[in-house]
Amino acid sequence: METQEALRAHVQRYVPAPLLEARRAVIRGVRRARAEWPLAALQLGRLGTLDYRRRGVLVGRLLDVHANIVCAHTHHEMVHILREVFAIADDVPGVIVEAGCFKGGSTAKLSIAAAEIGRRLIVFDSFEGIPDNSEPHDKTLFGDDARFAAGSYAGGLSEVSDNVRRWGELDVCEMRPGWFENTLPSFREPVAVAFVDVDLAASTRTCLQHLYPLLIPGGVIFSHDGHLPLCLEVLRDRAMWREIGAPAPEFSGLGKDKLVAIRKPREHGGNRVTSDWRKAPRGRSSSPRASS
Numbered sequence: 001m002e003t004q005e006a007l008r009a010h011v012q013r014y015v016p017a018p019l020l021e022a023r024r025a026v027i028r029g030v031r032r033a034r035a036e037w038p039l040a041a042l043q044l045g046r047l048g049t050l051d052y053r054r055r056g057v058l059v060g061r062l063l064d065v066h067a068n069i070v071c072a073h074t075h076h077e078m079v080h081i082l083r084e085v086f087a088i089a090d091d092v093p094g095v096i097v098e099a100g101c102f103k104g105g106s107t108a109k110l111s112i113a114a115a116e117i118g119r120r121l122i123v124f125d126s127f128e129g130i131p132d133n134s135e136p137h138d139k140t141l142f143g144d145d146a147r148f149a150a151g152s153y154a155g156g157l158s159e160v161s162d163n164v165r166r167w168g169e170l171d172v173c174e175m176r177p178g179w180f181e182n183t184l185p186s187f188r189e190p191v192a193v194a195f196v197d198v199d200l201a202a203s204t205r206t207c208l209q210h211l212y213p214l215l216i217p218g219g220v221i222f223s224h225d226g227h228l229p230l231c232l233e234v235l236r237d238r239a240m241w242r243e244i245g246a247p248a249p250e251f252s253g254l255g256k257d258k259l260v261a262i263r264k265p266r267e268h269g270g271n272r273v274t275s276d277w278r279k280a281p282r283g284r285s286s287s288p289r290a291s292s
């Protein structure tokens with residue numbers, strides 16, 4: 001460590017400042033390219049019926065959201081979720097659900113996709129941040145610190161709504177303010193895709209208990225908390241899944257990734273989620289963003 005410090009001091013003393021600045025700019029550029037490559041892939045690859053230009057507009061809007069609203073997710077994670085949203089077949093029912101919106105960055109992005117495919121986005125959050133809790137979070141699976149104090153990750157209802165109005169598509173959103181245990185039990189709509197990003201094990205459990213039964217066959221709930229050992233315990237809780245009822249979910253990323261996909265099998269036939277989306281009539285999000 002000391003050697004590193006000494007080396008840094010040495011470099012700063014003898015290497016000309018413009019050269020150091022150029023080096024920093026290159027490092028920043030490489031970091032940015034690494035963070036944003038999933039968006040480039042989104043524009044280049046197939047996405048529902050969106051042609052190259054409309055995918056470009058979508059990508060531009062996602063970048064705008066990310067630059068203007070504090071987001072607690074990466075482009076890589078959001079692209080993963082959006083691909084699933086755009087893969088919902090036209091003939092299946094289901095809203096998009098978000099549980100845990102923080103400042104509305106993920107909400108704005110999901111709302112753009114929801115508007116594009118003509119579906120509603122239902123947003124559950126306290127709008128007061130994380131609830132009071134005594135969950136002993138410590139380290140994530142990746143060794144980072146994890147602490148979730150009451151009131152952290154707060155975004156007020158008007159702040160979130162303003163953000164989504166400005167950068168996303170507020171018209172397709174329905175905000176359901178309150179603690180999950182109060183707002184989710186009366187929710188009854190079929191769910192096609194859900195993004196559950198709630199940090200606490202108790203909140204994760206409440207969301208799964210109420211959302212999984214509403215999930216259409218083939219539908220997916222993404223948990224953004226697969227890196228937190230206490231949340232992972234919930235995802236792996238067989239007794240909970242038995243209680244929730246059949247069919248048992250299929251997981252991907254469990255125990256490996258922060259973003260875990262929980263898919264309801266299609267074994268009961270009927271509704272399907274497919275990636276064949278060619279016939280779909282389209283919405284409006286790929287028209288250039290109306291500035292505020």
Ligand SMILES: C[S@@+](CC[C@H](N)C(=O)[O-])C[C@H]1O[C@@H](n2cnc3c(N)ncnc32)[C@H](O)[C@@H]1O
Binds near residue numbers: 073103105106129153
């Ligand atoms: C990490 S933030 C969400 C980040 C956001 N999805 C993003 O990507 O920017 C977690 C959110 O979960 C909400 N939350 C956690 N537990 C909750 C509960 N039991 N009831 C209501 N909201 C809760 C908090 O208010 C907070 O907005």
